[in-house]
Amino acid sequence: MTFETHSVAQTQALGAALARQLQPDDVLLMLGDMGAGKSEFTRGLARGLGVTGYVTSPTFTIMQLHDSGRLPLYHFDWYRLNDVEELYELSMDEYLHAGGVAVVEWPSRAEEAIPETYLEVALEPTGDDSRRITLTPMGGFRELDWKGLTL
DSSP states (O other): OEEEEOSHHHHHHHHHHHHTTOOTTOEEEEEOOTTSSHHHHHHHHHHHHTOOSOOOOOTTTSEEEEOSSSSOEEEEEOTTOSSHHHHHHTTGGGGGGSSSEEEEESGGGGGGGOOSSEEEEEEEEOSSSOEEEEEEEETTOOOOOGGGGOO
16 A cells, blocks of 8 residues: 655654554564655654654664653664674674564665565655655565545
8 A cells, every 4th residue: 555645744644644553562673765765764663652752864873762651662773783693693683583673774785684575665765755655564474454544
C-alpha cells in the first residue's frame, strides 16, 4: 500500500497510525536514501507506541532502545556496520526477536540478519517535505488494517 505525505507532521502521523497495529517481535525494514524521511517516520512510530523523550537516528551507536512505550522500540541503523559479523559480535541480532518492535535503517548492510517475516517501509522524497511511503508485508507478515492508516 502506498501513501503520500506532504509534511514532516504527516510522515510522523503515518508512523504513529502504523504503530497502533504493531505487535511484539514485528520487524520493520526502512528503505530510502539519506534524507528520505526514515528517522521522521520512526519518530512518529515511537510516539504511536507511547515512547517518551526524543528519538534520534542511532547512526553512531548502531542501536537505541526506547522502552517507555506500549512495546519496546529497538531502533537500528546498520549504515556503519562493516559486515554482519559485527552485529552478531555485539549480540544485537537478538533484539530482532526480543518482544518489541525492531526498526532497521540500512538493512542491506547486514542482509543475513534480516528475519524471514518483516514489513518493508520504502520512503521516497517527492518534494521538499513530501514523501511517497510504500508499506509491503514480506514473508507472511500479517495483514494490516489499511483503512486505519489514513492520514
